[in-house]
Amino acid sequence: MSSSTVITNIATLITNDPSLSDTDPLGTVRNAAVVLEGDRVAWTGEASKAPATDNRVDAGGRAVIPGFVDSHSHLVFAGDRTEEFHARMSGRPYGAGGIRTTVAATRAATDAELEANLTRYLREALRQGTTTFETKSGYGLTVEDEARALRIAAAHTDEVTFLGAHVVPPEFAEDPAAYVALVTGEMLDACAPHARWIDVFCEKGAFDGDQARAILTAGRARGLRPRVHANQLTYGPGVQLAVELDAASADHCTHLTDADVDALAQGGTVATLLPGAEFSTRAQWPDARRLLDAGATVALSTDCNPGSSFTSSMPFCLALAVRDMGMTPDEALWSATAGGARALRRDDVGRLAPGAYADLAVLDAPSHVHLAYRPGVPLVTEVWHRGVRVN
Numbered sequence: 416m417s418s419s420t421v422i423t424n425i426a427t428l429i430t431n432d433p434s435l436s437d438t439d440p441l442g443t444v445r446n447a448a449v450v451l452e453g454d455r456v457a458w459t460g461e462a463s464k465a466p467a468t469d470n471r472v473d474a475g476g477r478a479v480i481p482g483f484v485d486s487h488s489h490l491v492f493a494g495d496r497t498e499e500f501h502a503r504m505s506g507r508p509y510g511a512g513g514i515r516t517t518v519a520a521t522r523a524a525t526d527a528e529l530e531a532n533l534t535r536y537l538r539e540a541l542r543q544g545t546t547t548f549e550t551k552s553g554y555g556l557t558v559e560d561e562a563r564a565l566r567i568a569a570a571h572t573d574e575v576t577f578l579g580a581h582v583v584p585p586e587f588a589e590d591p592a593a594y595v596a597l598v599t600g601e602m603l604d605a606c607a608p609h610a611r612w613i614d615v616f617c618e619k620g621a622f623d624g625d626q627a628r629a630i631l632t633a634g635r636a637r638g639l640r641p642r643v644h645a646n647q648l649t650y651g652p653g654v655q656l657a658v659e660l661d662a663a664s665a666d667h668c669t670h671l672t673d674a675d676v677d678a679l680a681q682g683g684t685v686a687t688l689l690p691g692a693e694f695s696t697r698a699q700w701p702d703a704r705r706l707l708d709a710g711a712t713v714a715l716s717t718d719c720n721p722g723s724s725f726t727s728s729m730p731f732c733l734a735l736a737v738r739d740m741g742m743t744p745d746e747a748l749w750s751a752t753a754g755g756a757r758a759l760r761r762d763d764v765g766r767l768a769p770g771a772y773a774d775l776a777v778l779d780a781p782s783h784v785h786l787a788y789r790p791g792v793p794l795v796t797e798v799w800h801r802g803v804r805v806n
């Protein structure tokens with residue numbers, strides 16, 4: 416029998432458990448406690464009604480939220496793009512081609528360098544409350560380098576995505592069709608065993624709708640599940656392709672027609688918004704309000720990568736979403752936790768209900784509203800992962 420721990424004296428507990436309330440999707444409990452047993456949540460409710468446990472932790476009147484689920488990151492990379500950011504903030508626009516800079520650095524790096532870099536950013540994210548993360552390949556773009564990125568990622572998370580179709584590498588610039596053939600052939604063969612998902616950057620300058628369809632369909636035939644970088648820089652076919660192929664998520668969703676919004680609202684694909692990218696490229700914000708009002712499911716994620724969004728901070732993204740994308744603090748928190756879980760088709764993370772993983776963050780604040788109310792302040796003071804305090 417594993418030992419049980421109660422975390423009690425919680426001013427505001429966010430459970431994301433819809434069974435607790437008809438009107439509050441956050442399933443908020445005041446003056447609450449949560450009981451952890453082994454790596455799972457065993458009980459939540461009012462502190463005065465908590466069952467007896469082996470251990471007791473006093474939260475000191477702080478808020479407790481589910482650990483953040485960062486469903487979109489690019490953390491297997493080497494090199495640095497400070498100069499590109501500096502230049503862009505001095506007036507040069509962002510194009511998809513900047514990815515090639517990181518590709519060159521990543522190909523030149525050793526496995527140990529890639530692993531050390533990944534571990535560093537995972538620690539950084541964990542300290543800020545991220546307990547589940549997805550990460551992608553996409554900076555290797557050769558059979559060997561893509562498979563190696565996925566192997567390295569798979570040692571740290573189950574949510575590994577093959578993104579050989581990030582950008583056409585320079586050696587295929589004259590023959591993109593040959594690169595698509597490689598991605599859907601030999602590269603897919605080498606990568607499928609190490610990944611759960613397949614993704615495509617469907618964008619002008621990257622891959623068009625027909626190429627994206629061919630790549631996602633080939634991946635699906637090999638047991639990978641689709642997700643799509645869609646409608647980031649321009650309007651395009653990515654979102655509707657994602658919905659048509661039942662992708663778990665269409666990511667970015669910055670430039671959407673009414674038909675795109677309708678497709679997301681009616682389909683099973685989550686709209687994952689990545690405001691770190693718009694912040695870091697001084698681009699137009701995605702309109703979360705429009706998606707929510709239409710009935711779409713919205714997730715928030717960092718898109719952490721060295722080029723267009725070099726933040727690992729879910730609290731930062733949440734604050735941007737509240738300030739600039741029309742989300743309420745409650746909606747933003749839900750999207751950064753339960754929404755991310757939906758975008759990964761998971762129900763064992765992103766919520767604190769009996770049976771879910773005991774992944775949570777304690778905030779040095781009485782409620783989650785402070786995440787947007789006090790932007791940039793390191794409010795995450797404790798992180799528990801799988802029932803163990805890790806920070």
Ligand SMILES: [Zn+2]
Nearest residue numbers: 487489644718
């Ligand atoms: Zn991305």
